Amino acid sequence: MKLVKPDLSALWTKICVEDDLKSFEVLYRSLAARLLKFSVYYVSQKEVAEEIVSEIFVKCWENRKDNLHVLNPETYLFVAVKNQSLKHIRKYSNVHLVEIEEQPQSFQFRDSTDPSKELERKELHLKLDQAIDTLPAQAKMVFKLIKEDGMKYKEVAEILDISPRTVQTQLFRAIAKLRIVLSSYYELDHKKNNSSNMANLILILGIMHYFLVFCRQF
Structure with a gap:
C-alpha cells in the first residue's frame, strides 16, 4: 500500500497560525531524516548534523509567527x-566534505520466490551505488536531491543557490557519467557471461533519465 505524504504546506500553516504542536511533530518526522542526511554531506559528522537540524526546527517553532510568508516549507x-x-x-575550517551514507535505491527488483533474483537485485544496487560515488560533488548532490528526495529542478536550484539550467546541466552530466561507468561494468559482466544483469541496469538508467528529465522540471 502506497503511503500518502502529508501536505507540508498545510502543516506549516497550522503551525504558524494555530500553534499546532501535533502538526509540528508530523513535519519533523517527515523531513528530519532527509535534512540530517543532507547536513552530513557538508559537515561530515552525524552528531553535528543532528544539532544543526534540531536547532533549525527549534528556531522554526520559536519564530513560527514570522514565517507565514514561506510557501514551500520543504x-x-x-x-x-x-x-x-x-x-x-566556516567556523571550523578544518572540516572537509565526505560522502554521506547511501540510502536504499528508490527502485527495486523483487522476487521473493527466487533467492537468486534477490542476490541479483543487491548486486545491481551495489554497482549503481559505486557508480554514483564516482560523480563530482555538485552533480552527485543534484542527482540525489532529484532521484532520492523527488525534488523538482526549481527546488534543487533554490536549495543549492544555482540556476535551474545548472541543475539540468549537472543532472545530464551525472547521467552521462553513470552510463560510462556502468558500461564498463557491462563489459566485465559480458566477459563473465552475466551480461543480462548490467543490461538491465543500463536499461533502468535510461528509463530513469526519461523520468528525471521530463517529469521533474516543474
Whole structure:
C-alpha cells in the first residue's frame, strides 16, 4: 500500500497560525531524516548534523509567527540546514566534505520466490551505488536531491543557490557519467557471461533519465 505524504504546506500553516504542536511533530518526522542526511554531506559528522537540524526546527517553532510568508516549507528548511551547515564549516575550517551514507535505491527488483533474483537485485544496487560515488560533488548532490528526495529542478536550484539550467546541466552530466561507468561494468559482466544483469541496469538508467528529465522540471 502506497503511503500518502502529508501536505507540508498545510502543516506549516497550522503551525504558524494555530500553534499546532501535533502538526509540528508530523513535519519533523517527515523531513528530519532527509535534512540530517543532507547536513552530513557538508559537515561530515552525524552528531553535528543532528544539532544543526534540531536547532533549525527549534528556531522554526520559536519564530513560527514570522514565517507565514514561506510557501514551500520543504525547500525553506533545506536551505536553512544548508546555510547553517556552511556556517559551521566556516567556523571550523578544518572540516572537509565526505560522502554521506547511501540510502536504499528508490527502485527495486523483487522476487521473493527466487533467492537468486534477490542476490541479483543487491548486486545491481551495489554497482549503481559505486557508480554514483564516482560523480563530482555538485552533480552527485543534484542527482540525489532529484532521484532520492523527488525534488523538482526549481527546488534543487533554490536549495543549492544555482540556476535551474545548472541543475539540468549537472543532472545530464551525472547521467552521462553513470552510463560510462556502468558500461564498463557491462563489459566485465559480458566477459563473465552475466551480461543480462548490467543490461538491465543500463536499461533502468535510461528509463530513469526519461523520468528525471521530463517529469521533474516543474
